[in-house]
Amino acid sequence: MSKIHLSKSKYCKCVQCEKILWLGRYKPEVAAVEDKETIFENGRKVGELAKGLFGEYEDIEFDITLTQMIEKTKKLLEEKPNVITEASFSYENNFCSVDILKNDEDGVELYEVKSSTSIKEIYLDDVAFQYYVLSSLGLNVKKAALVYVNNEYIRGEDLDISQYFIIEDITEIAMAKQDEVRANIEHINNFMEAHDRDNEPNMEIGMHCCNPYSCDFWAYCTKELPKPNVFDISGMYKSQKFESYAEGKVSFEDLRSANINPRYLEQIDFELNDRGPKVEKQAIKDFLNSLKYPLYFIDYESCNYPIPELEGTKPYQQIPFQYSLHIIKEEGAPLEHKEFLGDINDKNIIRTFAEHMINDLQEDGSVIVYNKSFESARNREIGEMYPDLKGQMNRINDNMVDLMVPFRQRNYYTKEMEGSYSIKYVLPALYPDDPELDYGNLPSVHNGGEASDAFLNLKGKSPEEQEQTREDLLKYCWLDTYAMVKIWEKFKEVAK
Ligand code: SF4
Known part of the structure; x- marks a missing residue:
């Protein structure tokens, strides 16, 4: 052989x-x-x-x-x-x-x-x-x-x-x-000797499909499974999914009366019964009432270097380089917009970012983010790097409100969210087919990963290319916070 x-x-x-x-x-x-x-x-x-x-x-x-x-x-x-x-x-x-x-x-x-x-x-x-x-x-x-x-x-x-x-x-x-x-x-x-080109091996799927790496052939190996299936349940541990699969509970029909977390059952129920949106009005009202003007809708973009390029930073540390900020100063006031996009060659980009933000968030009000853990962690890191900014960063964190919470708590849920509370699912579920809110319509930067890559790649580009990329980055980040404003507007609409 x-x-x-x-x-x-x-x-x-x-x-x-x-x-x-x-x-x-x-x-x-x-x-x-x-x-x-x-x-x-x-x-x-x-x-x-x-x-x-x-x-x-x-x-x-x-x-x-x-x-x-x-x-x-x-x-x-x-x-x-x-x-x-x-x-x-x-x-x-x-x-x-x-x-x-x-x-x-x-x-x-x-x-x-x-x-x-x-x-x-x-x-x-x-x-x-x-x-x-x-x-x-x-x-x-x-x-x-x-x-x-x-x-x-x-x-x-x-x-x-x-x-x-x-x-x-x-x-x-x-x-x-x-x-x-x-x-x-x-x-x-x-x-390999036993399985030539015409003799495809049968291999059962299992935890090995995602450990140590997510297998590139997952879609191919699961193409015969009913849709949707246990692997589409949002938030369920992979081990539990494979356990259920091994027990033959695969399709949503198989799982509708399974002894599983009520959140998973709700996703299954909404899907199978084609249910309309669920809105817990009082909870949404309470959330809205907890907000204090001025409302600051803010989102950060960050990148990381495996080999730290900036003094005082660690390998893979998230470096915030951009933010978009939509502001509503008071009830009924027009929407304002501010933004910051750092210089790739700025050795103090984190401090520059923080100083701009502190300046833009001077008056106390609700600092509204989507998935608070990311932005608040960056603020804590900035406070640790620059003790003179710590008080301001803590103040911003104290004012921070997570727009994701009503979705995570399922105060607002639709079938189209597919069990998820990620903004990628929530936004199109609330505003289906709205071209203004469609990230696919943006020119070159469509998600956080692309934003990070685009920023890091600025170094090798001509001034014209740099200008174009910076414009695309600004458009992308602008949409992130505009989308948050639209979610807030939707809350106001459904809570009436
Ligand atoms: S998905 Fe990948 S790891 Fe899983 S059975 Fe198929 S080839 Fe093997």
Whole structure:
């Protein structure tokens, strides 16, 4: 039997589910197309930075045939002691490039670099696979380690790479997993041998479909399920969904009298019985009465850097760079609008953001946000970074009111919300087919992720392109707070 080519990433996919490998080989077109550009880019940046962790290094450049990489590695291995990045090896068609290899007189140390801030179980399998390849080739692997990001690190004026990374020695774990790796490789080869192109394997869905990663083939593997089904219930734990699925309670009809949370039953009931909107007038009135003029409808946009670029910030810290603010000063007053969009080159962008906001929110009134936890956390962080602003940030947080609460409490619910209280569901449910409130009609920025990417990508753009992107960012954020005003108006309408 000829062995299939297994890279470390393919091996890890098979540890999750063998069918991922089969579908990837024979039906790649059925995978969900998800934009993972930012994740890949973050990984690339962190990987590049880590290369310098042990000083000077020799880099093996990627070559599609792999043989050149393997040959170059062989040569460099003879020039010990040295540090080789992307050192490449193949044993019985099991291939790996080691992120960093310390090549000493008496053996090698392998380091796998991850851009995440914690160790996941699958990383251990990744390193164990590399350990297997290298040791099978006769190398003395003295140490196997994971290198990942220290999310407690606070950047000073300069980046301290030794503080930024955490190195975790997992040699013993990698060694203990060697029998498992061997058995897995054999199993994967047998599995692929038994299932050729015309013989698609049957694989039951389960928790492995979302752990450690959400599988790109989920839609394909669940295409025969009735719609809607248990996996469409909003807020239910995945484990409970799979339990219900395993018990044969899959469709909403199956679940209508199940012993589950009343919130889930309500979603099912509204869907099956095509119920009209539920409005608890008194609760909505109470919410409206709790608001104090001036009303400030505000929304922040933020971005994050895996490698902190700003002094005083941590890896992946959310950096607020923009806000939109709609204001109604008093009952019946016209709607006003203010906004802030920072400069990508501003080293003090967080402070600039905060000072503008404090200036715009001078008079005490209700600071209305959608999903308070995000904005209030940013305000707390600003207060911690700049003690002189702490009082003002606390004041803004004390005035904060969450427009999401009446939806979370189901004081207002419609079938179209599909059990969710996210603004993505709530807004079109309240204003169906309203082009003014349709994010799809915006030019280039349609959601928070795109806003973050657009802002971060400003650096490499021409002045004209920058101007266009900034305009698009302003339009997007404007709509976020205008949508909140429209929700407030709807509350007033239904509470009459
Ligand atoms: S959706 Fe689940 S069963 Fe289907 S390939 Fe992915 S992990 Fe395997």
